[in-house]
Ligand code: GDP
């Protein structure tokens with residue numbers, strides 16, 4: 001399958017929550033390689049007739065800060081190479097962190113389409129705060145709540161257009 005959507009971002013922004021939501025309908029985790037394949041989970045999903053593979057990155061990174069950043073950096077680089085589309089997930093409740101900025105720097109160099117996904121927008125008033133993420137210089141911001149599913153349809157409508 002050639003449509004590959006990678007979810008990247010620092011820990012705790014909600015990547016796995018979105019991954020689980022996207023593969024929910026099929027309950028189809030292609031492989032669970034925990035620890036073996038550098039920490040990536042693959043699942044299959046479908047939206048409006050488009051099939052795609054989803055990659056959840058960075059699930060079990062080691063604790064030390066250095067290893068941590070190096071591992072995340074590696075995941076982002078692999079994702080850029082492997083994916084056809086990248087979802088760069090950030091957290092509206094924390095705003096931009098140094099690690100977010102570091103990931104954004106890699107993504108700006110990528111030739112692949114990048115969607116900036118502002119997660120944890122659980123209510124409309126938080127949408128205003130997402131505007132800070134325009135600072136990445138990566139284009140449009142997609143507000144979602146991975147927890148409730150709000151906004152994910154609008155995001156996927158745009159993602160499948162890149163296939
Ligand atoms: P990951 O480390 O990026 O994979 O993040 P997780 O998916 O494990 O989520 C980290 C934490 O954020 C968990 O406690 C989730 O329940 C919470 N979370 C994820 N999505 C949302 C959301 O849309 N809204 C809120 N309020 N919490 C969320």
Ligand code: MG
Nearest residue numbers: 015016058059
């Ligand atoms: Mg995770």
